[in-house]
Amino acid sequence: MTATGPASGTVQGRVVGVFATSHSPGMTGFPERADAAQRDAVHDAFAELRCRIQALEPDAIIAVSVEHFSNFSLANLPAFAIATAGSYLGPVTAEMAAFLNIGQRRYPGHADLGEHVYRFALESEFDPALVQGDFEFDENFCVPLEFLDPRSRIPLVPVVVNGVNRPAPTPRRCYEFGRMLRAAVAAQHSAPRVVVLATGGLSHWVGMRESGQINESFDRDFLGRLSSGDAARLTDYRQEQIDEAGNGADEIRTWLVAAGAAGTGFDILTYEPVPAWLTGTAVAAARMP
Amino acid sequence: MYAVHKLLWDIRREPALADRFRSDPDALLDDYGLTGRERDAMRGLDVKSLYDAGANPYLLYFCALQLGMPRQDYYARIRGERP
Numbered sequence: 001m002t003a004t005g006p007a008s009g010t011v012q013g014r015v016v017g018v019f020a021t022s023h024s025p026g027m028t029g030f031p032e033r034a035d036a037a038q039r040d041a042v043h044d045a046f047a048e049l050r051c052r053i054q055a056l057e058p059d060a061i062i063a064v065s066v067e068h069f070s071n072f073s074l075a076n077l078p079a080f081a082i083a084t085a086g087s088y089l090g091p092v093t094a095e096m097a098a099f100l101n102i103g104q105r106r107y108p109g110h111a112d113l114g115e116h117v118y119r120f121a122l123e124s125e126f127d128p129a130l131v132q133g134d135f136e137f138d139e140n141f142c143v144p145l146e147f148l149d150p151r152s153r154i155p156l157v158p159v160v161v162n163g164v165n166r167p168a169p170t171p172r173r174c175y176e177f178g179r180m181l182r183a184a185v186a187a188q189h190s191a192p193r194v195v196v197l198a199t200g201g202l203s204h205w206v207g208m209r210e211s212g213q214i215n216e217s218f219d220r221d222f223l224g225r226l227s228s229g230d231a232a233r234l235t236d237y238r239q240e241q242i243d244e245a246g247n248g249a250d251e252i253r254t255w256l257v258a259a260g261a262a263g264t265g266f267d268i269l270t271y272e273p274v275p276a277w278l279t280g281t282a283v284a285a286a287r288m289p
Numbered sequence: 290m291y292a293v294h295k296l297l298w299d300i301r302r303e304p305a306l307a308d309r310f311r312s313d314p315d316a317l318l319d320d321y322g323l324t325g326r327e328r329d330a331m332r333g334l335d336v337k338s339l340y341d342a343g344a345n346p347y348l349l350y351f352c353a354l355q356l357g358m359p360r361q362d363y364y365a366r367i368r369g370e371r372p
Contacts, residue, residue, distance in 0.1 A: 069348060074298070207367075
């Protein structure tokens with residue numbers, strides 16, 4: 001159980017850092033196929049992010065991504081979900097572990113923070129699905145965390161946004177969900193220092209005819225909006241515009257959650273359109289006040 | 290399309306179902322209530338027809354891989370470059 005609301009005499013929770021990255025399987029699974037300069041730029045940006053996260057000494061990471069039908073199905077597909085388990089298996093199968101070149105393990109969960117965020121979301125008139133267990137990771141969390149917390153020490157609260165089957169939540173709703181997450185963190189003290197990490201995107205096509213293409217102009221425009229921190233510009237997307245960057249670009253919704261949680265602009269640590277990884281690959285960090 | 294999506298998802302999740310699909314597809318397709326064009330397309334793993342009919346690309350692609358279709362074949366087929 002976790003106290004909600006302002007608690008006198010205790011440290012209020014705070015979002016100390018907000019980051020967003022791609023989660024392309026190629027980054028861990030087949031890095032050698034990418035152009036060396038691009039690969040190094042991406043890996044260097046992840047190394048920089050790992051240092052920043054370490055320096056922040058977070059008590060928990062709220063990790064926001066999609067899930068690629070590893071758990072949910074069209075029998076029950078949440079628009080948003082919050083997981084509150086004590087641990088999570090990932091990668092989901094030995095087969096996927098081999099494909100991603102990431103050893104299977106159990107990632108720690110921050111159940112108290114997860115339960116609090118779930119309750120706070122409902123009190124804030126959001127209606128996420130509750131996921132108390134049997135939730136497993138695919139590349140969504142495993143790939144970025146392999147760079148950012150390779151020993152899997154920081155407890156996680158996974159948050160899932162539907163980005164794999166349309167229709168999906170509106171950009172504005174995603175941004176507002178992120179604002180709610182920041183308020184939720186401030187209304188508890190079980191995890192005083194919290195990092196928000198969003199993963200997904202940018203342009204890519206999964207299982208579609210266009211697979212292998214990258215929409216660099218879409219990506220750079222999106223990163224420009226993200227850098228500005230201008231909520232109106234960030235959320236000014238129609239689905240048809242996102243379509244131009246592929247079904248994988250639906251995952252920018254996770255970045256919009258991060259932008260809402262940050263409430264400020266982002267520094268773009270790297271952007272590389274990497275054909276060998278089939279993805280416009282970026283790493284970004286919010287300029288926290 | 291729901292029955293197709295359910296079967297695509299189940300095959301990926303359940304290796305025994307993939308084996309059944311290979312060894313006795315008609316019985317499996319009966320179990321899922323698949324009829325008509327959807328049944329024909331699924332039976333022949335005609336990914337282009339399923340793709341054109343609006344199957345979710347993630348579910349279709351993952352299931353095809355699970356059933357042993359090489360990535361390049363999948364993409365060549367949905368692009369109509371290979372029957």
